[in-house]
Amino acid sequence: MRIDLITIFPEFFSVLDVSLLGKARQAELVQTRVHDLRDYAAFKADGSPDVHRTVDDAPFGGGAGMVMKPDVWGKAIDDVLEPGGVLVIPSPAGTLFTQALAADLATAPQLVFACGRYEGIDARVAEHYAAAGHRVLEVSLGDYVLNGGEVAAFAMTEAVTRLIPGFMGNAQSIVEESHADGLLEYPSYTRPATWRGHDVPDILLSGHHARIEEWRHEQQLQRTRTRRPDLLPPEG
Ligand SMILES: NC(=O)c1ccno1
Numbered sequence: 574m575r576i577d578l579i580t581i582f583p584e585f586f587s588v589l590d591v592s593l594l595g596k597a598r599q600a601e602l603v604q605t606r607v608h609d610l611r612d613y614a615a616f617k618a619d620g621s622p623d624v625h626r627t628v629d630d631a632p633f634g635g636g637a638g639m640v641m642k643p644d645v646w647g648k649a650i651d652d653v654l655e656p657g658g659v660l661v662i663p664s665p666a667g668t669l670f671t672q673a674l675a676a677d678l679a680t681a682p683q684l685v686f687a688c689g690r691y692e693g694i695d696a697r698v699a700e701h702y703a704a705a706g707h708r709v710l711e712v713s714l715g716d717y718v719l720n721g722g723e724v725a726a727f728a729m730t731e732a733v734t735r736l737i738p739g740f741m742g743n744a745q746s747i748v749e750e751s752h753a754d755g756l757l758e759y760p761s762y763t764r765p766a767t768w769r770g771h772d773v774p775d776i777l778l779s780g781h782h783a784r785i786e787e788w789r790h791e792q793q794l795q796r797t798r799t800r801r802p803d804l805l806p807p808e809g
Contacts, residue, residue, distance in 0.1 A: 613648040638692035658683035663722035667711035672752035679736040688722035759792040
């Protein structure tokens, strides 16, 4: 898989070299490239040089803040997005990012993350590439607003790449984790068996694997009911 990240803060993604993703990149499972949006702002729409490499402008219709320019984004995305690639635009106005979507995106040949800042990217950019036949997703991590798309793009990159076959050393760990089966994962324990007066549940010391699996599933259901009832199927 190829992952391209377009941003006005390319240094933000230097963390990709130290995260788990670094190993995958070395293993050639994932190729990542970071692009500075300002490299595509050297000339104005009329072709004259733009020494300030401007990437934003005032919003039509008024309102606070600035909007990122479609012509600059168009040059950058034209240069990066390949046939079959998915354009992902992190946005608080997007559809919710889920483990299911992460698994879906893990099968794509390329992801291009367009990391907006200010009040976001001119809406015609998403419209243009969707009309050109590309899969375009505006995606949110949750119901809160970040200062830009970079944090969300990094989180999605990690959630997606760890699902690529061969990325995680122990493939079983992916199967048993939260949201893999639609439920929150069960609580985990390790040595010592007693810690500050707190004991590990006896069932986990029993060696009875069938009962342990049963207990773990019940813990998943109990946690999901308590913490995320929205994940449970409707009654009936
Ligand atoms: N909630 C989000 O994913 C987001 C992305 C950019 N700003 O907020």
